[in-house]
Amino acid sequence: MEKKHMFDNPDNVKRLLRVFFGSIVALLIIDVVYIILSKQHIIHRHVEYQWEEYWGFYSIYGFVACVILVLVSKYVLRPLVKRKEDYYDK
C-alpha cells in the first residue's frame, strides 16, 4: 500500500481551494479599506494613473487578462500553429 500523500485526500484539495477563495474575497475587502483610508488621507497612496484608484482595478485586470490569454491561445493560436509532433521530420 503506497503512502497517502497530501492531495490524495480530496478534503485537502477542498480545504486548499477554500483558503484560496477566502483570500480572494479578503483581497477585495482590503482594497475597499485601502481606498477609504487613502481618501481620508490616513494612508498616503501614490498612484501614476487615475484608474489605479478604482476598486478592484488590478484584480479585474489580472482576471480578465488571463481569461483572454487562455481563450486566445486555445481558440485562435492553437488552431493556427498546432502540428503533429513529427511535422518537421517529414
Added chain:
Amino acid sequence: MTSNYLPALIFMLGGFLIPFFKGRAKSVYMLLIPVVGFINLIYIPMGEHHLMAFGDFNLVLLNIDRLNLVFGYIYHIIAFITVIYILNFKNDVEYVAGFFYSGAALGAVFAGDLFTFFIFWEMLTVGSVMLIWARKTKSAQAAGMRYLLVHAFGGLVLLAGIVFHYTETGSLEMTVMTLGNWSSYLMFFGIGINCAWPLLHPWLTDAYPEATIGGTVFLSAFTTKTAVYALARLYPGTEQLIWIGVGMAAFPIFYAVIENDLRRVLAYSLINQVGFMVVGIGIGTELAINGAVAHAFNDVLFKGLLFMSMGAVMYRTGKINATDLGGLYKSMPWTCLFCCVGAASISAFPLFSGFVSKSMVMSAAAQSSHIAGQGALVFVWLVLLFASAGVFHHAGIKIPFFAFFGHDAGHRVKEAPMNMLIAMGIAAFLCIFIGTYPKPLYDILPFPVDYQPYTISHVLTQTQLLFFSALAFTLLLMGGIYPAEQRAINVDSDWFYRKSARGLYAMLDDVLNPLNAWCESMVRGLASFVADFFRNAGSKLALFLSVNLWLLQGYRGKHLAIKKERLNNDILQGTLPIGIGAAAAISFILLIFILT
C-alpha cells in the same frame, strides 16, 4: 591588492584543464574556477585594462564600470551554481563547453572595444552550440545546426555593422550609438538576434529545450543577458526598443500556454522576461536602466532555478512533456519546493526577487508616460501589466502544476541528487534573499537607486493581480476550458527556415523534375524513333514496294498476309536469296547513277 587577470581567460583556460583531473579533485577544481574568478573580479580596479595596439586598432580587452560589473557578478554566481548542478553528469564535453561559454560571456561584457566584444560574442556561439550538441540526440544535432546558422548570420550582421562603423568614425569605442546610418542598424539587428527579438527569436525556443540538462541552465543565463547588456551599453533610450520589448513581453505567453514541452514553456517565458529588460533599456531613464539590469540579474537566478528544477525532473523521470508528468510532489518534494520558489520569483510575488526588479521597469514606464509626447507609454504599461499577469499564469502556475501536481502520472522516482538540490537550494535562497532584502542588489546597480519596492500600494496591487490570475486559472481548469496539453508541436517563425525551405524545395521538385523528365523522354523518344526507323527502314521500304506490287498482281487477304510475313522475316533475319539482295543493291546504285 589589485588584480587584472581577464575574467574570461580564467574560465576558458581553467575549463580546458578540467579533463586532466579525476574523481573528487575534478569536482573541487571545477568549483574553484568561479570562486577564483570572483575573487579576481573583486580586486580589479574600475576602468580600462590590457590596452593593446593591434595595427591601427586600439583594443581594450578589459573595461570595468558599474554597468558591466553587475553582469560580471551574476555570471560568476550562476556559473558556480550551475557547476554544482552538473557535478553528477561526468561529461567532460559539457564541463569544458560550459566554462568556455561562460568565459565568453564574461569576455563580451567586459570588452572595452567593439572588436574584442565581437570576438567573445562569436565564442559565445561556439560554446552554446557545443552545449546543445553534447545532448547527442538527432534532434539536438539538428537544432544545434540551426542555432549555429542563425547565430553565424547574426554575428556577420554585427561584424558588418562594426566594420562600417569603424570606417565611418575611425573608432572602436563602445559608446552610445544613435540609430541612423547603416552601421548602427546592422549592429542593432546583430545584437537583436541574440536578444531573441520577435520573429528573430525561434532559435531560442527551438534549441534551448534540446540542449543537455545542465547545458540549458547555462544557456538560459548568458546569451540573452549578454545581448541585454550590449543594448544597455550601446543603445540605451532607443525608442524602437520599447516596442520591440513590448512585443517580446506579450507574444510568447500565448505560445507558453499551449506548449507541451515544459522546458520550451520556460524558453518562451525567458523571452517574455527579456522583454521587460528591453523595454527598460528603451525607456532609458536611470530608473528604467536600473530596473532592466536588476531584472537581468534576478532573471538569471530564477530562470536558472526553474530550468534546474525541470532538468531534475527530466533527469529522474526521463520525461519533460506536461502530458507525461504530474504528481511529482510526492517523490520529489524538495525539487517541487525549489521550483515553486522560482515560480514565485518569476511571477514577482512580494518577498521574491522578481518583485523588486520588475516593479522598477513598470514604475519607470508609468513615470515616463507623464512626460509630454510619451503618452504611448501608457499603452506599454498596460501591456506589461498584462504580461505580468500572463507570466504568472504560464510560468508561475503551469510549470509547477503540470509537473508536480495535477494528474498523477504515476512516476515513483527518487528525489533529485544531492548536488542538484544544493544548487537549486542556493538559487532559491538568493531569490528569496534579494526579494526580502534588495539593498545589496540596489547598491551594485549602474545608477544610484532611490526606489522603494515595498509600499503598501505595490504589495497590495501586485498581490491582487497575481491572485486573480490564479483565480482565472483555477476557474478555467475546473470549468474544463483550460486547454489540455496535447502531444503536438506549435509552429513558430522558425517555420520560415525549417519548413518553407522545404516547401521551396518541393516546389522546385514539382516543377523542375517533370520538366527534366519530359525533356529526357523527348530526347530518348526521338533517338529511339530514329534508331528504330533506320533499323527497319529496309524491310519497311521493301514491304511497301512489294505489297503494292502484290496488290496489283491480285493477292488479297490471307495470301497477302503470308507473303508479307515471309518477306519481313527474310529481311530481318538476312535470309533473302542472294539474287534479290544483289538486285536491290544494283537498282540502288542505278538509282543514284540516274539521279546524279
